[in-house]
Amino acid sequence: MIAFERFIFFPQMAMYPIVLISVLNHIGFSGSRVAVSLYALELGANQFTIGVLIALYALCPVLLSIVIGRFADRVAPRLPAIIGTAGVGLALLLPPLFPGLIALYVSSFVLGLSNQLINIPLEAIVGGIDGVEKRARNYAVISMGFSAASFLGPLVAGFSIDSVGHLRVFLVLAAFTVVPMLILWFKPALLRKVARHAREDRRGSVLDLWRIPNLRTTLIAGSVALSAWDLFQFYLPIYGHSVGLSASAIGTILAVFSIASFVIRGTVPFLVKKLTEVKILTYSVFIAAFAFVLLPFFVSPYALAAIAFLLGLGVGCATPIEMSLIYVLTPRGRIAESMGLRKTVNHALHLVIPLIFGSVGAVFGSAAVFISNSVMLAVGGFLMRKARLLDTDLRPK
Numbered sequence: 001m002i003a004f005e006r007f008i009f010f011p012q013m014a015m016y017p018i019v020l021i022s023v024l025n026h027i028g029f030s031g032s033r034v035a036v037s038l039y040a041l042e043l044g045a046n047q048f049t050i051g052v053l054i055a056l057y058a059l060c061p062v063l064l065s066i067v068i069g070r071f072a073d074r075v076a077p078r079l080p081a082i083i084g085t086a087g088v089g090l091a092l093l094l095p096p097l098f099p100g101l102i103a104l105y106v107s108s109f110v111l112g113l114s115n116q117l118i119n120i121p122l123e124a125i126v127g128g129i130d131g132v133e134k135r136a137r138n139y140a141v142i143s144m145g146f147s148a149a150s151f152l153g154p155l156v157a158g159f160s161i162d163s164v165g166h167l168r169v170f171l172v173l174a175a176f177t178v179v180p181m182l183i184l185w186f187k188p189a190l191l192r193k194v195a196r197h198a199r200e201d202r203r204g205s206v207l208d209l210w211r212i213p214n215l216r217t218t219l220i221a222g223s224v225a226l227s228a229w230d231l232f233q234f235y236l237p238i239y240g241h242s243v244g245l246s247a248s249a250i251g252t253i254l255a256v257f258s259i260a261s262f263v264i265r266g267t268v269p270f271l272v273k274k275l276t277e278v279k280i281l282t283y284s285v286f287i288a289a290f291a292f293v294l295l296p297f298f299v300s301p302y303a304l305a306a307i308a309f310l311l312g313l314g315v316g317c318a319t320p321i322e323m324s325l326i327y328v329l330t331p332r333g334r335i336a337e338s339m340g341l342r343k344t345v346n347h348a349l350h351l352v353i354p355l356i357f358g359s360v361g362a363v364f365g366s367a368a369v370f371i372s373n374s375v376m377l378a379v380g381g382f383l384m385r386k387a388r389l390l391d392t393d394l395r396p397k
Contacts, residue, residue, distance in 0.1 A: 015129060015138060017190055019145040021081065021180040022122055026146055028088055028176040029115050030153030030233075033057070034254065035173065036095075036104050037237040038247055039166040043101055047238055053108050054234045060113035061347035066206050068120050069340025073333060077121030078184060085180045087114025092174035096167045116343055124336035127327035135324055143265045143320040151258030158251020209338055215329040219345045221281045222322030224380040227349045228288035229315050231373050232257060232308070243299040256305045260312025268320050280317055282381055287314030289377035296367035 037050050045053075072080050091110035094103045126138045153173075160169040183190065210216055233254065240250040271280060291311035298304055322342065330338035 015126070015141060017183055017187065018122055018126060018129075019142055021085075021183055022118070022142060023145045023149045023152075024176045024180045025085055025088055025115070025118050026149030027153045027156065028092055028173040029111060030150045031157035031173045032092060032107070032111055032153075032170070033233055034154045034157040034237055034247075034251055035161065035166070035169045036108055037234075038161060038241070038250075039095065039169075040101065040104055041238075041241055042166050045101065049101070050238060051234070053104055055352075056105060056108035057112040057115075058347040059109060061116050061343045064113065065116050065120065065340040065343035065347065066337060067340070068116050069124070069337035069343075072121040072124060072336035072340075077125055077336075078188060078190070080117045080121050082181070082184045084114045084117025084119075085177050085184060087111075087117065089174050089177035089181070092170045092177070095170045099167060112347075116340075120336055120339050120343060123323055123339045124327075127324065127335070135327060137269060139320040139324045139327075140265055140268045143268075143316075143323070144262050146319070147258050147262035147265055147316065149258075151255045151262065154251040154254035154258070156251075158247045158249075158254075161247040206337065206341055209330065209334065209341055212329060215326065215338070218322055218325045218329065219342055222318050222342070223345045223349055224377070225281055225284045225288065225315050225318035226346050228285075228292065228311065228373065228377055230349065231292075231369075232311060235369055236304075236308075239295070240301075240304070245301055249301045253301060253305050253308050257308035257312040260309040261316025264313045264316040265320055268317050271317065272321070280321060284314050284318050285377050285381035287311070289374045289381065290314075292370045292374035292377065295370045 033054065036053055040050055040053055068080065087110055091107045091114060094107045094110075097103070123142070126142050127135045129138055156172065157169055160172045164172070210219075236254060237250050240253065245253075275283075288311055291307050291314060294307050294310075295304070298307065323339070326338050326342055327335060
């Protein structure tokens with residue numbers, strides 16, 4: 001147990017402020033999904049409208065993540081991180097300043113863009129902090145930070161809505177961006193390029209990265225697993241609202257999902273000693289498929305929380321494995337661009353899924369949404385088993 005704590009929870013001090021910046025910004029971002037969805041429902045929006053709002057979170061990442069990555073490869077990570085933090089804070093202030101659906105559309109769009117300006121440069125540099133032997137640990141730690149934020153964000157949003165209302169919750173969430181901005185502003189040397197991230201040229205198009213077979217396979221496999229994450233975050237508030245759950249209950253269920261992802265990410269450095277990454281990703285997809293089949297048969301918040309925990313265990317480990325492999329497989333000097341490509345692939349699904357399943361839900365109901373997504377995941381899992389995917393482990397080379 002002591003060795004586990006030293007490995008996961010006590011990295012070198014350089015990681016602490018970076019994780020803190022990520023966590024606090026992501027609390028505001030993840031909480032906004034609940035706040036936007038429930039405020040839109042309060043305004044009388046239908047499921048398709050909610051799908052459009054959540055899809056807007058993914059529009060900028062799909063269109064601009066590669067551009068952001070190339071920008072982050074050329075400059076110190078601090079500049080895009082400052083712009084992104086300011087963008088998250090300002091986007092969260094729009095709904096209370098300009099109540100109505102139009103403000104929600106703009107806010108969702110800006111939040112999606114700003115979040116990538118923060119995440120891409122941070123994800124690109126953490127793999128090189130403290131040397132290559134700490135790579136898996138670093139990505140496990142920052143992924144656990146995302147899980148903690150994804151736990152706290154919906155929880156804060158849900159209880160804040162019940163306490164102060166649908167508009168003031170955005171002010172609560174915006175307050176979480178203040179500390180990251182202060183850290184970034186007064187600690188200019190914190191986010192500096194590390195060796196692998198900074199060396200060698202960046203010539204070539206993004207298609208050159210996509211043509212690297214193992215890198216392409218890693219990107220696709222990670223996206224399949226993360227599609228389940230996105231649909232659950234998008235559709236649970238709609239499903240919970242339809243069965244009469246309170247905002248606090250919905251936020252708690254989403255928080256339980258994040259707790260599970262936090263737990264499983266803490267074990268990733270040990271899982272990869274027993275299983276290949278391919279097997280872990282494949283099992284993740286099948287577990288997610290099973291969890292989605294269960295969802296439409298339960299309305300109890302306790303049962304839904306248990307299913308959410310199972311789903312969180314299933315898909316939570318995909319992110320640190322994917323990011324660590326991308327760091328190793330990408331040519332030097334193009335790490336952030338490759339992370340941007342990852343965001344583009346992932347968010348292309350994030351953009352499509354809310355629109356498709358929002359339409360399916362509006363026409364056929366919640367059960368069709370969950371079961372059809374389960375079938376999609378199961379098919380993806382069988383295809384991954386048949387493909388010759390990467391079997392490189394996460395241990396430092």
